[in-house]
Amino acid sequence: LQQLLFKDPTKPPLVFHYFPFFGSTVVYGMDPYKFFSDCREKYGDTFTFVMLGRKMTATLGPKGNDFVFNGRLSEVSAEDAYAHLTVPVFGEGVVYDVPNHVLMEQKKFMKFGLTVENFRSYVPLIVEQVEDYIKRSKFFKGANGSVPLSDIIPELTIFTAARTLQGKEIRDALDGSFAKLYHHLDSGFTPMNFLFPWFPFPQNKRRDHAQRTMAQFYMDKITKRRANEKNDEDQERSDMMWNLMNCSYKDGRKVPDKEVAHMMIALLMAGQHTSMATITWMLLHVAAQPKLVARILAEQKRVFGDELAPLSYEKLVLECTFLGHIIRETLRIHPPLHSILRKVKSPMHIDGTNWVVPKGHYLLAAPGVSSMDEKYFKNPLAFDPSRWEGQKAEEEAEKFDFGFGLISKGTASPYLPFGAGRHRCIGEQFANVQLMTIMATFVRNFEIQRPGGGSDVPAPDYSSMIALPAPPSIIEWVKRDP
Ligand code: HEM
Numbered sequence: 001l002q003q004l005l006f007k008d009p010t011k012p013p014l015v016f017h018y019f020p021f022f023g024s025t026v027v028y029g030m031d032p033y034k035f036f037s038d039c040r041e042k043y044g045d046t047f048t049f050v051m052l053g054r055k056m057t058a059t060l061g062p063k064g065n066d067f068v069f070n071g072r073l074s075e076v077s078a079e080d081a082y083a084h085l086t087v088p089v090f091g092e093g094v095v096y097d098v099p100n101h102v103l104m105e106q107k108k109f110m111k112f113g114l115t116v117e118n119f120r121s122y123v124p125l126i127v128e129q130v131e132d133y134i135k136r137s138k139f140f141k142g143a144n145g146s147v148p149l150s151d152i153i154p155e156l157t158i159f160t161a162a163r164t165l166q167g168k169e170i171r172d173a174l175d176g177s178f179a180k181l182y183h184h185l186d187s188g189f190t191p192m193n194f195l196f197p198w199f200p201f202p203q204n205k206r207r208d209h210a211q212r213t214m215a216q217f218y219m220d221k222i223t224k225r226r227a228n229e230k231n232d233e234d235q236e237r238s239d240m241m242w243n244l245m246n247c248s249y250k251d252g253r254k255v256p257d258k259e260v261a262h263m264m265i266a267l268l269m270a271g272q273h274t275s276m277a278t279i280t281w282m283l284l285h286v287a288a289q290p291k292l293v294a295r296i297l298a299e300q301k302r303v304f305g306d307e308l309a310p311l312s313y314e315k316l317v318l319e320c321t322f323l324g325h326i327i328r329e330t331l332r333i334h335p336p337l338h339s340i341l342r343k344v345k346s347p348m349h350i351d352g353t354n355w356v357v358p359k360g361h362y363l364l365a366a367p368g369v370s371s372m373d374e375k376y377f378k379n380p381l382a383f384d385p386s387r388w389e390g391q392k393a394e395e396e397a398e399k400f401d402f403g404f405g406l407i408s409k410g411t412a413s414p415y416l417p418f419g420a421g422r423h424r425c426i427g428e429q430f431a432n433v434q435l436m437t438i439m440a441t442f443v444r445n446f447e448i449q450r451p452g453g454g455s456d457v458p459a460p461d462y463s464s465m466i467a468l469p470a471p472p473s474i475i476e477w478v479k480r481d482p
Contacts, residue, residue, distance in 0.1 A: 010354055010355060011358070012046045012357065014340070021052065024051060025054070030438060042243060046049065046060070057344075057357045063412060064252070065420065067340055067350065069365060070412075074345060074346060075348050078096065079098075086266075092258075093258060106263060110240070114426065114430055116201040118239070120314075122430075123312060126433070126441075129159045129171075130442070131154055145476070146476045147477060148473060148474050153280045157275050158268075160434055160438060161275065165430065182268075185207055185269075187203040190465060215261040220428075222261070234350050266429075274337070277467065278330055278331060280469060281439055283377040283475060285474075288383075288449075288450050288455045290449050297444070299444065303320055311437060326385045327436065333372060334467060335416075340365040340419060344357055346359055368417075376415075444480070449475065450474075451475075
């Protein structure tokens with residue numbers, strides 16, 4: 001009753017709830033998009049809800065995206081929203097454990113390791129990992145079969161990302177003890193850790209041990225590499241670790257080995273869940289519409305010839321536009337991060353209203369709401385890559401812009417799966433290379449469909465940090481003639 005009678009006209013509307021501290025935690029957590037859509041109907045694009053005592057102000061739509069992504073440094077902080085979750089996992093001294101200007105420098109260092117030249121060398125390495133995986137996997141024996149994506153995609157994603165971004169040493173270590181460490185580290189990267197940072201979950205001990213051991217593993221590799229610098233010709237001198245080992249901050253300070261190690265872990269974690277979710281959704285959608293699989297193959301033949309010459313970076317990324325549209329469409333319906341958060345540091349007025357979001361609230365952007373809004377995309381829930389055809393050449397060019405682009409122009413766009421503004425993703429081009437190569441390799445090797453030729457795609461499950469299809473997500477495959 002209090003909520004209904006005492007509306008504060010200077011604040012965004014408060015979502016009605018029965019239990020003060022819990023607020024909307026459960027409805028939001030079960031299905032954030034349904035929650036946003038219900039709230040939007042009642043309150044409009046801007047509203048505040050309570051999540052375990054925190055006040056979360058959601059600002060939906062392109063203008064809302066802009067409000068969050070373009071917030072000034074004096075107004076919003078990403079580190080205040082994310083540090084408690086990420087610092088124990090990535091380690092100290094990097095990303096959200098440092099002031100924003102240091103993160104900006106670190107993002108540049110990481111971006112230096114993502115050159116076109118590196119991407120060129122990554123394509124055959126990814127193909128090799130996927131083909132090797134298919135050969136070894138128990139799910140791909142014989143001429144046809146079915147495979148639970150929830151079993152294979154996490155492995156395929158980490159093997160391909162490790163072999164390329166992390167280097168051969170880390171990829172090889174994943175066949176041994178490193179895999180277990182990674183799982184222990186990952187077990188501390190959950191919504192529960194986000195919601196209850198102070199709670200001593202038993203897995204936090206394993207997480208902390210894994211973080212220290214993994215960081216030490218990287219530091220030992222760094223020491224070894226430095227010691228062998230002069231006489232080891234085999235070192236991968238252009239890889240990410242090598243690049244970070246040789247970076248210096250603007251004030252002249254060399255990046256300490258510990259920070260190199262922690263940035264390597266941050267890269268591993270940032271790319272793993274996001275890419276893994278995207279590949280899974282992408283495979284499910286194309287398997288549900290076999291005509292899309294046929295079109296991807298036809299494009300491969302047009303670009304690489306009927307004999308399907310080996311994949312190469314330039315041809316794949318610049319000429320396989322249909323495959324590019326498949327990825328774009330997947331990220332439109334399934335942006336892996338459904339909620340992007342900032343903590344409000346000073347009161348923020350919302351244009352065109354009398355509302356001020358007070359200091360201490362969290363801001364929440366959900367670009368998935370606008371990318372699934374029929375105002376911007378016709379028949380928004382249909383998976384239809386052809387909607388991206390005929391895009392202006394400049395837009396295509398922008399997508400492959402390898403400039404720094406950390407401050408993106410388009411913070412008010414309805415389509416922002418990689419975020420925007422100063423916290424925009426640096427991994428987009430890498431993800432594109434990884435996703436395109438994995439998908440092309442799959443389609444070259446297999447015809448795929450949903451069980452029994454069904455056209456259904458499983459519903460998203462929001463219980464982990466990232467929106468994933470409910471397991472097991474099965475697809476059926478038939479090996480193509482070699
Ligand atoms: C930031 C999405 C892959 C590294 C972000 C943000 C989004 C995002 C939405 C902005 C977060 C915010 O504003 O709070 C994605 C998606 C991916 C992907 C959809 C794949 C499909 C990757 C990969 C890497 C990576 C492969 C590493 C190679 C980063 C980093 C940031 C970031 C370092 C910056 C965080 C910040 O400045 O606060 N990503 N990402 N991402 N991503 Fe990605």
